[in-house]
Amino acid sequence: MDLDGRGRRPLARACLDWTERRPHLAGAAGAALCRHLLERGWCVRIGSGRAVKVTGTGEQALTDLLGIDTAALR
Known part of the structure; x- marks a missing residue:
């Protein structure tokens, strides 16, 4: 995926899930x-x-890499 800003999509924007x-x-x-x-x-x-859905492996990875409280993801 192109993340250098030259693609059609904006790099990042807030969006409210419908x-x-x-x-x-x-x-x-x-x-x-x-x-x-x-x-x-x-x-x-x-x-x-x-x-x-975040998997058990994902919960551990997000905790290890980002310090995310995975209980909040449930």
Whole structure:
């Protein structure tokens, strides 16, 4: 994914999810992050394919790398 700002998508922007009514990262950076998490098995797609769930492996990785409280992800 092109993250140098030359693609059609903005690099990053805030976006309000229309189903959950919660903000998330949109744009090329959001898409690249999503792809990274899915490729490593840290998240899996559920339902229609747009929703994702953090896996046990992903919880551990997010805690180790970013210090994220994974209990808040449940």
